[in-house]
Amino acid sequence: MPLSTQSQSDDEQYVLVASLDNARHLSNILKAITFKDHAIFTATPNGLKVTVEDSKCLQANAFIQAEIFQEYTIKEDLVGFQINLTVLLDCLNIFGGSTVPGVSTALRMCYRGYGYPLTLFLEEAGVVTVCKINTQEPEEPIDFEFCSSNVTNKVILQSESLKEAFSELDMTSEVLQITMSPSQPYFRLSTFGNSGNAHYDYSKDSDMMELFRCTKTQTNRYKMSLLKPSTKALALSCKVSVRTDGRGFLSLQYLVRNDDGQICFVEYYCCPDEEVEED
Amino acid sequence: MHCVVTGGNVKVLAKAVHSLSRIGDELYVEPQEDGLALRSVNSSRSAYACFLFAPLFFSRYSIPNGHTFRCKMAIKSVQAVFRSLATLEKTVEKCHIELDEQKDRLTFTLHCKHGLLKTHNLSFQDSESLQAVFDKDSCANVFRAQPRLLVDTVVHFPASLEEVTVSVSDERMWVRNHVEEEAEQSKVMLTELCLASDEFDHFAVKAHSSITFCLKELRGLLVFAESTGLPVSMYFDEPGSPVVLSVTDSVLEGNFVLATLSEDPNLRKNNSKGAHTQPPPPPDDFMNDDIDSYLIAMDTSIAPGPSATGPSTASLADSTCSKQSAAATLRTKTHREEEEENTEEDETDDSERPPNKKFRSLFFGSVLPLSSQMSTQPVMCQEVLASDSEDESQVE
Numbered sequence: 001m002p003l004s005t006q007s008q009s010d011d012e013q014y015v016l017v018a019s020l021d022n023a024r025h026l027s028n029i030l031k032a033i034t035f036k037d038h039a040i041f042t043a044t045p046n047g048l049k050v051t052v053e054d055s056k057c058l059q060a061n062a063f064i065q066a067e068i069f070q071e072y073t074i075k076e077d078l079v080g081f082q083i084n085l086t087v088l089l090d091c092l093n094i095f096g097g098s099t100v101p102g103v104s105t106a107l108r109m110c111y112r113g114y115g116y117p118l119t120l121f122l123e124e125a126g127v128v129t130v131c132k133i134n135t136q137e138p139e140e141p142i143d144f145e146f147c148s149s150n151v152t153n154k155v156i157l158q159s160e161s162l163k164e165a166f167s168e169l170d171m172t173s174e175v176l177q178i179t180m181s182p183s184q185p186y187f188r189l190s191t192f193g194n195s196g197n198a199h200y201d202y203s204k205d206s207d208m209m210e211l212f213r214c215t216k217t218q219t220n221r222y223k224m225s226l227l228k229p230s231t232k233a234l235a236l237s238c239k240v241s242v243r244t245d246g247r248g249f250l251s252l253q254y255l256v257r258n259d260d261g262q263i264c265f266v267e268y269y270c271c272p273d274e275e276v277e278e279d
Numbered sequence: 280m281h282c283v284v285t286g287g288n289v290k291v292l293a294k295a296v297h298s299l300s301r302i303g304d305e306l307y308v309e310p311q312e313d314g315l316a317l318r319s320v321n322s323s324r325s326a327y328a329c330f331l332f333a334p335l336f337f338s339r340y341s342i343p344n345g346h347t348f349r350c351k352m353a354i355k356s357v358q359a360v361f362r363s364l365a366t367l368e369k370t371v372e373k374c375h376i377e378l379d380e381q382k383d384r385l386t387f388t389l390h391c392k393h394g395l396l397k398t399h400n401l402s403f404q405d406s407e408s409l410q411a412v413f414d415k416d417s418c419a420n421v422f423r424a425q426p427r428l429l430v431d432t433v434v435h436f437p438a439s440l441e442e443v444t445v446s447v448s449d450e451r452m453w454v455r456n457h458v459e460e461e462a463e464q465s466k467v468m469l470t471e472l473c474l475a476s477d478e479f480d481h482f483a484v485k486a487h488s489s490i491t492f493c494l495k496e497l498r499g500l501l502v503f504a505e506s507t508g509l510p511v512s513m514y515f516d517e518p519g520s521p522v523v524l525s526v527t528d529s530v531l532e533g534n535f536v537l538a539t540l541s542e543d544p545n546l547r548k549n550n551s552k553g554a555h556t557q558p559p560p561p562p563d564d565f566m567n568d569d570i571d572s573y574l575i576a577m578d579t580s581i582a583p584g585p586s587a588t589g590p591s592t593a594s595l596a597d598s599t600c601s602k603q604s605a606a607a608t609l610r611t612k613t614h615r616e617e618e619e620e621n622t623e624e625d626e627t628d629d630s631e632r633p634p635n636k637k638f639r640s641l642f643f644g645s646v647l648p649l650s651s652q653m654s655t656q657p658v659m660c661q662e663v664l665a666s667d668s669e670d671e672s673q674v675e
Binding site: 193196205207 | 352353355356359362363366370384393394395396397398399400401402
């Protein structure tokens with residue numbers, strides 16, 4: 001690994017150093033949350049959390065555990081900075097992001113601390129590129145106060161079955177309505193578009209349904225424009241957990257498996273659009 | 280109305296809707312006693328397509344009792360029901376099509392694998408019957424070929440190509456890209472394929488002729504024919520009269536009627552100046568009234584009764600009405616003759632939608648049963664206006 005041959009003394013000035021054999025493992029998962037330019041990076045000894053928000057109504061988090069990285073050194077309990085995600089992704093794909101097997105970009109990501117740029121060393125086929133991306137004052141991510149003890153309804157589905165529904169969703173509909181109920185229709189996605197309405201009903205006994213735990217009938221509407229970016233995460237994932245709490249807030253958790261079989265998580269939180277009378 | 284489609288037939292239905300979407304923006308749905316008719320027509324009314332699915336195509340077929348029901352809806356919304364065409368065969372087990380007359384909704388319910396149920400409630404508009412007037416059995420030239428032959432032929436033409444020219448002799452068919460007369464000669468590339476008669480299942484030529492029509496609609500039909508493996512039949516006479524492409528099976532019939540260009544652009548110019556120098560009109564009863572043989576006139580006629588809904592009877596539909604409409608198109612033509620050279624309207628026609636000018640429009644009969652004749656009278660008048668090319672430019 002040419003990147004790891006750098007002198008130890010160089011490394012000492014960094015508060016965060018993370019190396020990856022294949023930069024695509026990082027760029028893929030970041031793509032799943034790219035719907036705004038600015039991303040908040042929060043690094044802890046457990047790993048890296050990247051947060052993107054929209055309109056104070058939607059939050060997406062990507063979790064990349066420390067174990068995913070070949071090297072992960074952090075000198076503080078918490079390192080936080082904000083960065084332009086689009087620029088970061090462009091840098092990670094600076095060698096073209098080839099998907100040819102055997103060809104991969106190695107990455108070493110270093111951060112010296114507050115006020116310093118994020119430095120990326122990227123190497124492919126003996127060519128090294130150094131990118132420095134200016135960091136910004138980190139903003140405080142919104143706390144959606146979504147805790148598992150307040151979850152009223154929860155289903156876990158194989159992503160395959162939701163991918164089909166999301167690819168077919170009527171985008172002329174302003175909202176996506178999600179109904180979860182212990183009785184019929186169990187789990188329903190509805191759209192109300194120009195040409196009429198459409199419902200997708202998932203039976204609780206379906207072999208696509210890994211877990212069905214609904215205690216109360218709940219119908220909530222979410223802005224289609226807000227939920228649309230989550231399809232990128234869905235496309236990458238193999239399983240998805242859909243949860244709603246008593247307030248109708250939606251949590252979508254995606255389990256993403258990379259080429260090496262390692263697991264990462266992407267999570268979306270979304271506020272409900274409006275109160276809907278329960279029937 | 281309640282129809283149930285199962286198994287592989289769901290895909291056939293979906294493919295039919297997709298190929299109709301190559302024609303127009305609206306899908307006309309008409310449950311008839313002899314089957315479910317799905318039709319579409321393009322905005323310039325130079326192309327029309329109809330699929331008729333026989334009751335046997337369905338595992339259940341019931342139509343509204345006591346009254347006829349017809350509607351039209353955005354074809355995109357129906358396409359959306361069958362969006363995942365590639366996986367449709369594997370995922371969809373059963374498709375119900377139901378009419379909810381209380382709510383004015385047409386409901387498509389797809390029962391899919393893994394217990395997934397997709398329900399699409401689509402709104403629709405009432406419509407008159409859409410019926411092109413054509414008689415493919417009287418055509419001089421008849422061909423039938425496996426879809427593969429035609430697919431392999433059109434694949435050589437770029438997607439941007441609008442029209443192809445098909446020429447036939449006793450032994451051969453030539454297919455080539457149509458080159459606009461205004462095109463700069465140095466930049467033009469001509470592609471021509473020659474098909475021998477033995478490549479066809481049926482090859483009958485009575486008139487050596489050469490016709491030019493739009494490729495887009497042909498491609499649309501081929502997508503359907505290829506997926507169902509049904510041979511494609513082609514019927515035509517001379518330039519200017521429509522070409523009919525059809526696929527037939529024991530449970531379904533699809534007909535695509537496309538306008539063709541007049542034979543010689545120079546001749547056409549002369550023709551529009553003096554229509555009486557036209558070659559003899561086709562032996563069709565109605566066409567005798569039409570002075571422009573290349574103009575496939577359009578009409579909205581009131582048929583004497585519901586019996587006149589079939590294509591063959593419709594072509595002989597109420598002659599009085601047909602004559603009236605012929606007069607209407609004639610009026611339009613006269614108007615054009617007077618102002619051919621430099622009217623504003625013609626200029627916009629030329630710049631915005633050249634095919635309209637060349638292809639004019641197809642001849643349509645809007646066939647209504649007597650019972651609904653009175654109430655729809657004003658609509659009919661509007662329809663006659665719609666056949667006027669002036670109106671088309673207003674729509675623009």
